[in-house]
């Protein structure tokens with residue numbers, strides 16, 4: 001589990017480490033410039049997991065009116081299955097609750113079983129499918145939502 005490390009907000013100084021994890025985690029990684037822009041974007045909320053003075057994982061979302069759109073979450077391959085992804089997602093959900101968001105949404109590759117399992121373990125539900133959304137390799141996107149407020153009340 002994650003007792004040794006801390007979750008904190010991402011700064012520009014973290015971007016080199018975040019970008020390394022991004023490249024190790026995705027077939028079509030975001031550019032370093034994109035993360036530098038995110039670090040200065042007032043709508044973007046990013047957390048990192050730091051242990052032994054090193055960043056091992058990150059998660060981010062855009063706060064759009066009363067919704068949270070999760071942009072990415074990744075953990076260094078050497079540190080997976082130790083609860084870090086769970087702790088990072090928990091930080092995004094806590095932020096969303098504290099800021100009165102109605103819910104969180106995201107898109108995930110339909111073949112990405114680790115990520116889908118992680119989201120489902122927090123109560124995210126499948127809400128739609130975008131056919132052929134991804135390339136390299138081709139895949140559909142599953143749209144998921146976690147509602148934090150009862151929309152009927």
Ligand SMILES: CC(C)(COP(=O)(O)OP(=O)(O)OC[C@H]1O[C@@H](n2cnc3c(N)ncnc32)[C@H](O)[C@@H]1OP(=O)(O)O)[C@@H](O)C(=O)NCCC(=O)NCCS
Pocket residue numbers: 025026072073074075076079080081082083084085086087107108109112113114115117118119121
């Ligand atoms: C998805 C990811 C962030 C999970 O991070 P992690 O630190 O390994 O996850 P955790 O250890 O916190 O696991 C939390 C839960 O996720 C699920 N999970 C994680 N890895 C899994 C795997 N390989 N297979 C099945 N379920 C998995 C499980 O439900 C797990 O709970 P459990 O350990 O009690 O069974 C990580 O696999 C990753 O970085 N993947 C590459 C990037 C990516 O695909 N990001 C998602 C983009 S939408």
